Amino acid sequence: MITLVPYLIAVITSLKPVEDVTKFSVDFGKLSFSSYKYITTEFPFMRWLFNSFVVAVAVTAGNLLFNSMAAYALARLNFPFKKVVFYIIIGTMMIPGQVLLIPIYLILNKLGWIDSYKGLIIPWLVSAFYIFFMRQYFLTIPKDLEEAALIDGLSRFGIFFKIFLPLSLPALATQAIFIFVGNWNSFMWPSIIASSEELYTLPVGLNSFYGQYYQFWNQVLAGAILLSLPTIIVFVAFQKYFVRGIVTTGLKE
Amino acid sequence: MRNRTKTQEYLTAFVMLLPYILSFCVFFAYPLVKAFVISFQNFSFLGDAPPKFVGLANYKEALTNKMFLDSILNTLYYSVLVVPTQLIIALILAVIVNDKVKFKEFFRTTYYLPTVTSPVAVSIIFLFLYKTDGLVNQILRHIGITPRNWFNEPSFVMPAIVSVAVWGSVGFYMVTFLSGLSTIPDQLYEAAEVEGAGELTKLLKITVPLLKPMIFFNTVVSFISTLQMFDLSYIIGGSDGGPMGKAMTMVVMIYRTAFKEFNMGVASAMAFVVFGIIFALTLIQRKFFGEEMSY
Numbered sequence: 183m184i185t186l187v188p189y190l191i192a193v194i195t196s197l198k199p200v201e202d203v204t205k206f207s208v209d210f211g212k213l214s215f216s217s218y219k220y221i222t223t224e225f226p227f228m229r230w231l232f233n234s235f236v237v238a239v240a241v242t243a244g245n246l247l248f249n250s251m252a253a254y255a256l257a258r259l260n261f262p263f264k265k266v267v268f269y270i271i272i273g274t275m276m277i278p279g280q281v282l283l284i285p286i287y288l289i290l291n292k293l294g295w296i297d298s299y300k301g302l303i304i305p306w307l308v309s310a311f312y313i314f315f316m317r318q319y320f321l322t323i324p325k326d327l328e329e330a331a332l333i334d335g336l337s338r339f340g341i342f343f344k345i346f347l348p349l350s351l352p353a354l355a356t357q358a359i360f361i362f363v364g365n366w367n368s369f370m371w372p373s374i375i376a377s378s379e380e381l382y383t384l385p386v387g388l389n390s391f392y393g394q395y396y397q398f399w400n401q402v403l404a405g406a407i408l409l410s411l412p413t414i415i416v417f418v419a420f421q422k423y424f425v426r427g428i429v430t431t432g433l434k435e
Numbered sequence: 436m437r438n439r440t441k442t443q444e445y446l447t448a449f450v451m452l453l454p455y456i457l458s459f460c461v462f463f464a465y466p467l468v469k470a471f472v473i474s475f476q477n478f479s480f481l482g483d484a485p486p487k488f489v490g491l492a493n494y495k496e497a498l499t500n501k502m503f504l505d506s507i508l509n510t511l512y513y514s515v516l517v518v519p520t521q522l523i524i525a526l527i528l529a530v531i532v533n534d535k536v537k538f539k540e541f542f543r544t545t546y547y548l549p550t551v552t553s554p555v556a557v558s559i560i561f562l563f564l565y566k567t568d569g570l571v572n573q574i575l576r577h578i579g580i581t582p583r584n585w586f587n588e589p590s591f592v593m594p595a596i597v598s599v600a601v602w603g604s605v606g607f608y609m610v611t612f613l614s615g616l617s618t619i620p621d622q623l624y625e626a627a628e629v630e631g632a633g634e635l636t637k638l639l640k641i642t643v644p645l646l647k648p649m650i651f652f653n654t655v656v657s658f659i660s661t662l663q664m665f666d667l668s669y670i671i672g673g674s675d676g677g678p679m680g681k682a683m684t685m686v687v688m689i690y691r692t693a694f695k696e697f698n699m700g701v702a703s704a705m706a707f708v709v710f711g712i713i714f715a716l717t718l719i720q721r722k723f724f725g726e727e728m729s730y
Binding site: 184185186188189191192195204206244247248249251252254255256259260261262264267270271274277278279280281282283284285286287288289305307308313338339342363366367369370374384385388389392396399402403405406407409410413414416417418421424425 | 441447452466467548549553568610707
């Protein structure tokens, strides 16, 4: 119950008029969606929501494709230095991201990608962890299937797209929701990269809104609900993949 | 013919790995080297002066910066409070939920919700709840505890953040423990019951020993993630680290030095110090838990 109470209070407060926000009691007659309407029409909340969607969807799509491609090469193809590449991928997971933050910022600055969608999306298109995750999954797909397809004249790319990806839907779904949720909630990177208000993602926008309008708790909390709702919906809809993801990977996004 | 297919396979592998290789070079290898170089340079983002080699001056400046040293202590304090609290609560919740098979799904969903909720939203909801005239204080007043501005008092800010962090992530560890519990055979508990063992005995004599590898794994994951805490501290305490800087964490300090003060050289040195601390603590943990590492 303790888990749900903060949400309930946030929802109720977001529906209250501003003079009632610190009152314990609820006057049902006075509840309305006016603070939602206010923040989405008077402030660029819809724009921030849109930015968050564009960035999260693009990052998720990139990861699904690129991680799987790398994983396929590692699981099924032979090439020189294969082991070395594999250990490098594992090794990169051990370096904390803060070390790379400043130089990546400087690189993007040189490229002119600061304050652009490119800067928000491109550095996050592949993930060493999910390459590893997909590789483990691909290793469980029987080799016979692939050999039969090769004899039938299917190319490696054909095998990858027509056999491996369709057979990996559960793993892809797990990866997709973790990456989507992780990116949706990401705060530090977009707050560094997005400097103009039109490019804020919703977490950055809400934090800056809170900084200026913190007395208007009904609106601030309406913004918090708006920010939370998409990931909560994704979670409730795809619960089984979440649980499977945690169980098989023991991962924190 | 054989050679041709071999070359073809190499080529295919290369094409498939290309996005990773590009990303690795541009967003990992080069930045890592660059970060190391910058940490020995007088590198200010502002101004046009070319970077100058300054030896260990940045490290010296970082390690004599009181705010940075405090941020290390604050972060360790945070970790030491969060890790055991959240793992013990998660384990207890998992055991309770596991018994109530009927509502397993419901509880699992409920406890997991905060884990998928944006830390920005979580922080803001708790900023509201912990206000001087907020709900938590209104309840506390009823039991005779003086209302406080939890996030604005130096000695309370970090414990208050800890409570938010535990609320926010206990569900994740609960789900991992739940999956671990499902691997323990029921017969063990039944046998213990026949011998007259109580709930606590069963927990300490059967559950905990059998979950040891998972407890170890979760401790490491939890510990590393607490050492890198940024969001809650930054949103609740700002880039000044809250009241008397008591909410300042190591990563907020790096962020502040790099992107508020634009002192990239010192911030890079700080980042390597933090890296060193995380690395050292992970090694110590590994030693402490000894043979469990095989998991």
